[in-house]
Amino acid sequence: METLKNALGQPTPNTLCDLRDGLVQGRYSAVELLEHYLREIDATVDSIRAFVVVFADDARRQAQESDERRRAGRLLSEIDGIPFAVKDIIGIRGQKMRAGSGAVDIVPTSDAPVITQLRAAGGIIIGTTRMHELAYGPSGLNDFDGGAYNPRHPGIIPGGSSSGSAAAVAGGLSPIAFGSDTGGSIRAPAALCGIVGFKPSYGLLSTEGVHPTAPTLDHVGFLAVSVADTRIAMRVFGHVPIEVGPGEGRRLALFDDPDLAVDPAIAAALQGALDSLADRGWRIDSVTSPIGFDVMDVSSTIMAYEAYRVNRERLETIPERLGADVRERLQDGSRITSEQYENALREVDRVRTEVAALAERYDALVNATIPITGPTREEAVLENVRRMLMRNTRLQNLLGGPAISLPGAGDGPAPWSIQLFSVRGRDAELLATAAAVSDDVTG
Structure with missing residues (x-):
């Protein structure tokens, strides 16, 4: 087989698209491809710590x-033979699920539908x-097992909650991974990695x-090297035709929240990206977030109320098996009334x-x-x-629409990312727009 580049230290790990083409062209077999990734995982057990179990x-x-x-x-599909990493919250038949916690010990008797x-x-x-x-946290830090490390930016956190999935993809240990997202848990670690x-x-x-966190906000999605890889995954799962192109107008709107302070370096990098898009013919407008709507307050109310009820028995019977930060947040949820919860749902x-x-x-609407x-x-x-890590990613879970984080380019801080989002049901259009933005700015 051809030698696959060790992705650690490289700007771009192997994409799903490239690996699929390599299998089709016979440059290596699925067994040889897998052995490459197993060696990479074994070499990073201590330095990245992406995996719970291989x-x-x-x-x-x-x-x-x-x-x-x-x-x-x-062949069953175009991803036949491609390795996938799976967040330890998604049920795999006969395999222990811990959800990153000492208080969870579940062995599913059947696969989750996505599996x-x-x-x-x-x-x-x-x-x-x-x-x-x-x-139930944005950092990826974990009192139970220590968590994963950021392979591209070792000085900072990997982000959470899908920290290991992001680290696996960014570190070249898997070309794509499943994650879950309740308030930014896919997009934040993708941005940081x-x-x-x-x-x-x-x-x-x-x-x-x-395993639920807050059922009205929980989503399953992907962490990948490229938008093209994400579109392939969604197509295989029967949802997004790859042929869909961006709207002819190529129109974006900066989603501005006047109550939110943005780091000047991030703001400058985002504006530079938007200016670059404008130079390439994109129309860039600005819109303001709804007045009188506190995203963090509303989302925290709903999330905490539901997460407490999902984990109430654990909190009451085995609190010592929960990490301090999660235990505290669950206790906060126990104090939220049903009236507060219903009011938050009406605001949404x-x-x-x-x-x-x-x-x-x-x-698409755009922000950092x-x-x-x-x-x-x-x-x-x-x-x-912790609040700022999820400040820009909570709204999309409340609204239930698609959202994607793209790594930024240029002279901005490392890392920084652009988020594109839209209304529920416009997944194909959003992914096509993200591909065009990526080509024009982040590629």
């Missing part, structure tokens, strides 16, 4: 079956990835068999209509994925830093 033997069996199908001309779909497409499950405990993170519309990928209904009216005029520079592990425990 299913080496079972993955080898899957790879052998893929090669047999290829020889027989019976069933992955198997049916011939994707190879290479292992489960580390995460912020119970998917310098890769692409996509949260589809609510319910587009099933959350059945996924009001704002959903307002934002939909804004978004329908544009190919994270409005601050990447924090260190010491900084990330501070409450104000």
Whole structure:
């Protein structure tokens, strides 16, 4: 087989597109491709710590079956033989699920539907990835197992909660990974690790068999090297045709929140990217967030109320098995009343209509994925830093629309990212727009 470049230290790990083409052209087999990734994982057990468990033997069996199908001309999909990493919150039949916590010990008796779909497409499950405990935190730090490390920016956190999935992709340990996103848990780690993170519309990928955090906000999505890889994954899962192109108008709107302070370096980098797009013919407008709507207050109310009820028994019977930060947040949730929760849901209904009216005029709304520079592990425990990490990614979960984070380019701080989002159901259009933006600015 051809020598696959060790992606550590390289600006771009191997893309799913490139690996798919390599399999088609016979430059290597699925078994050889898998062995490459197993070696990379083994070499980074201490330095990246992306994986909880690696299913080496079972993955080898899957790879052998893929090669047999290829020889027989019976491939299941274009990702047949491609390794996938899976966040340790998504049920895999017969494999222990810990959800990053000492208080969870579940062995699913069946696969989550997204895993069933992955198997049916011939994707190879290479292992489960580390995460912020119970998917309930933005840093990726974990009192239970220490968490993963950021492979591209070692001085800062990997972000959470899908920290291990982001680290696996950014470190060249898997070309693509499943994550979950309740308030930015795919997009924030993607931004901090310098890769692409996509949260589809609510319910587009099933959350059945996924350990819940806050069920009305939970989404399943992908972390990948490129937008093209994300579009392939969504196409394989039966949702987004790759042929869809961006709107002829090429219209974007900067989504501005006057109450939110943005780090000057981030603001300058974002403006530079928008100026570059304008030079290439994009129309760039500015819109203001709905008046009187506190995204963090509303989302925190809903999230905390639901997360407490999901984990109430654990909090009451085995609190010592929960990390301090998660235990504190669950306790906060116990104090939220049903009236406060219902009021928050009504506020979401009001704002959903307002934002939909804004978004329908544009190919996407735009802001910085994270409005601050990447924090260190010491900084990330501070409450104000934790809030800022998710400040720009909470709204999209409340509204249920698709959102994607693209790594920024140019002279901005490292890392910084652009977030594009739209209304529920416009996933194909958003991904096409993201591909065009990536080509014009971030590529």
